[in-house]
Structures are given as C-alpha cells and as structure tokens.
Amino acid sequence: MVEARAVPASWSGDADEFVRVEEVVKIFGDTVAVRSVNLSVRRHEIFALLGSSGCGKSTLLRMLAGFEDVTSGRIYLDNEDITSLPPYKRPVNMMFQSYALFPHMSVEANVAFGLKQEGVPRNEIHERVFESLDLVQLAGFSRRKPHQLSGGQQQRVALARSLVKRPKLLLLDEPMSALDKQIRQKTQIELVKILEQVGVTCIMVTHDQEEAMTMADRLAVMTEGQIVQCGTPHDVYAFPSSRFVAGFIGSTNLFTGTIVVDEPDHVLIESAELTRPLYVNHGISEPLGMEVHVSIRPEHIQVRRHAPETESNWGHGMVSHVAWMGAYARYQVRLDAGQLVEAQVPSQLLAQADAPGVDDEVYLTWSSDSATVLPS
Numbered sequence: 001m002v003e004a005r006a007v008p009a010s011w012s013g014d015a016d017e018f019v020r021v022e023e024v025v026k027i028f029g030d031t032v033a034v035r036s037v038n039l040s041v042r043r044h045e046i047f048a049l050l051g052s053s054g055c056g057k058s059t060l061l062r063m064l065a066g067f068e069d070v071t072s073g074r075i076y077l078d079n080e081d082i083t084s085l086p087p088y089k090r091p092v093n094m095m096f097q098s099y100a101l102f103p104h105m106s107v108e109a110n111v112a113f114g115l116k117q118e119g120v121p122r123n124e125i126h127e128r129v130f131e132s133l134d135l136v137q138l139a140g141f142s143r144r145k146p147h148q149l150s151g152g153q154q155q156r157v158a159l160a161r162s163l164v165k166r167p168k169l170l171l172l173d174e175p176m177s178a179l180d181k182q183i184r185q186k187t188q189i190e191l192v193k194i195l196e197q198v199g200v201t202c203i204m205v206t207h208d209q210e211e212a213m214t215m216a217d218r219l220a221v222m223t224e225g226q227i228v229q230c231g232t233p234h235d236v237y238a239f240p241s242s243r244f245v246a247g248f249i250g251s252t253n254l255f256t257g258t259i260v261v262d263e264p265d266h267v268l269i270e271s272a273e274l275t276r277p278l279y280v281n282h283g284i285s286e287p288l289g290m291e292v293h294v295s296i297r298p299e300h301i302q303v304r305r306h307a308p309e310t311e312s313n314w315g316h317g318m319v320s321h322v323a324w325m326g327a328y329a330r331y332q333v334r335l336d337a338g339q340l341v342e343a344q345v346p347s348q349l350l351a352q353a354d355a356p357g358v359d360d361e362v363y364l365t366w367s368s369d370s371a372t373v374l375p376s
Contacts, residue, residue, distance in 0.1 A: 024073030048216035172204035279312035300370035
C-alpha cells in the first residue's frame with residue numbers, strides 16, 4: 001500500500017473541487033471490481049453513485065471511507081492525499097445500509113458513542129448530541145431504544161450519529177433501502193434539507209434511480225467497475241451518452257436504424273422497426289451510413305387514433321396493454337414490425353371521449369427534438 005503524500009504542485013482541481021479520485025483501481029483476486037475511475041466532487045455537493053448490484057459503486061465508497069485498500073490510483077480530500085490513511089484518521093463518516101445501531105443503547109447513547117471513543121469532554125458530548133438530534137427532529141426520543149422507533153426514525157438516528165462527529169465528507173450506503181416506498185419518498189426530501197443545512201459534502205450509493213434523481217446535485221452511472229456518464233440528473237436523463245445509460249435511467253424506447261441523410265441541422269434515420277423514417281432536428285457526430293440507436297422517452301410519445309400528415313416520426317400498431325398509474329396511463333403498443341413501444345398518456349387526456357383501449361388500432365407520434373441519437 002502506497003504511503004500518504006502531499007498533493008503535487010500539478011494539482012489541477014478548481015476552487016470548488018473537494019474530493020478527487022484519480023485512476024483508482026480495485027482488484028479482488030482475479031476480479032477487477034473498479035477500473036481506472038476518475039471522479040471529481042464539489043464542496044457541499046450531494047453526489048450519487050448509481051448502478052446495479054455488482055457494478056463497483058459500493059467498493060468505490062468503501063475505498064473512500066478507508067475500509068478497502070486501493071490497488072492503484074489516488075484519493076484526495078480537501079487537497080490532502082488520503083489514499084493510505086486508515087479509516088479512523090480520515091475526516092469521513094459513513095452511514096451504513098443497515099444503520100448498525102446498538103440495540104441495547106438509547107438513542108442518545110448511540111449518537112454519543114463515537115464522541116466517547118474519541119475522548120470528547122462530557123459537557124461537549126451532551127451539547128453536540130442534542131444539537132444533532134434537534135437537527136433530525138428526534139430530541140424528544142433521546143431515551144428510547146432503537147426497537148421503539150420506526151424505520152424512518154432509526155434512519156435519522158444513524159444520520160445524527162454520522163453528523164455529530166462533524167465530518168468533512170459524509171458517505172451514505174443505500175440510505176433508503178430499508179424504508180417502504182411512501183416513507184422513502186418523504187425521507188429523501190427531509191434528508192436533502194438536513195444535508196444542505198449542515199453544509200456537508202455527501203457521496204451516496206444507490207441502485208434506485210428515482211432516489212438519485214431526487215436527492216443528488218450530480219450523479220455518476222456505473223457499470224462493470226467504470227463510470228459511463230456523469231452529470232446533473234436532468235442532463236443524464238435527457239442526454240444519455242450510450243444505449244446502456246438510456247435504458248438504465250428511466251424507461252425509454254430504442255430503435256435501431258441507419259443514417260440516410262446527414263445535414264448540419266438535421267438527420268434522417270431509417271429503421272426496420274418503423275414504416276416511416278426518424279427525423280431529428282439537429283446534427284450529430286456519427287457519419288452517414290452508420291448504424292445508430294434512437295432513444296425516445298415514453299412521455300414524449302403521443303397516442304392517436306388517426307394517422308398524422310407528416311412523412312416521418314410516427315408508427316402504427318395495436319394497443320396491447322394499458323396500466324393506470326394515477327397521473328398518467330402507461331400504454332404498450334405493438335408496432336406492425338413487432339416491436340413493443342411504451343407511451344405515457346396524461347390522465348386528463350384519458351378523461352376525454354374515445355380514449356384508445358386494449359386491441360385498438362393507434363398511431364404513435366413524437367416531435368423531431370424528442371429523440372436522442374446514440375452510437376451502436
């Protein structure tokens with residue numbers, strides 16, 4: 001394991017850069033869990049590592065915490081190289097997926113535990129513990145044991161215990177996974193407000209894309225130990241960099257086709273899955289004749305009973321399924337060529353007379369600016 005060292009003079013981070021991961025690799029035996037990851041997280045940012053199980057996100061988080069050694073590469077925190085520092089010497093705290101509360105201790109004792117281990121004076125411990133409990137709105141529960149709390153309350157105790165030590169960096173490992181959906185959605189907003197109030201930099205790991213989109217200022221999508229795209233939730237959703245990201249972040253419809261017209265302000269793509277060409281009203285970097293994928297989100301597709309008058313951007317098929325989702329209905333339409341396409345129809349449109357139903361013949365349309373062209 002390499003020795004800790006000062007940040008080199010060539011350090012290129014900007015003023016807001018707080019965490020920097022440089023070419024970090026982690027190998028377990030014959031398995032490469034993390035592959036040459038580079039990452040920059042800004043001061044006071046809530047950053048999410050998003051990916052499915054086994055993608056390397058939790059391993060990367062554990063290396064930031066110091067619970068796993070780095071095989072190669074460097075990790076910097078606030079201009080200090082912490083690559084070889086043990087966990088107890090890092091200004092980092094981690095909130096675990098299971099919360100890891102001591103069942104025999106009260107809420108107050110759980111939150112105070114780390115401060116007692118560090119030998120903090122008793123008066124200061126009491127002050128900081130109740131300051132943290134006030135922050136998570138649990139000061140009135142200080143005498144209770146963990147089993148006397150709801151799942152959401154236990155999560156907030158774990159958060160208070162993490163924040164009471166005033167870490168420079170807070171790491172969250174699947175922070176909402178133990179909560180049911182309704183409580184999880186409410187707690188996501190509460191947690192963001194608390195983190196913003198404290199002003200701590202936070203990196204969280206989750207497989208739940210909705211959680212990442214709701215909580216994070218920016219996110220990184222990981223697969224097979226690599227970061228494949230990094231950006232704001234809006235940018236990653238609206239402008240996916242690959243077929244994998246388009247399919248992983250939200251729902252999408254993918255059509256495979258060939259570029260037959262390539263102009264600076266538009267392209268025309270022919271697909272065997274559609275009887276009409278795809279018209280995209282902007283230029284792309286892929287060359288004429290190249291095979292590409294076209295991503296169209298369900299909310300951008302309209303379901304109609306009558307054929308449009310345009311020559312492009314529509315398809316014909318039969319409704320195979322309609323699912324009522326409250327604010328919208330999810331339509332599945334089988335196109336003439338056999339592909340299943342999903343569309344979201346707002347509830348107010350369904351209230352109108354003659355809304356299409358299962359086995360009805362329909363036409364799907366979308367605008368020329370709603371498609372994202374991806375390399376194959």
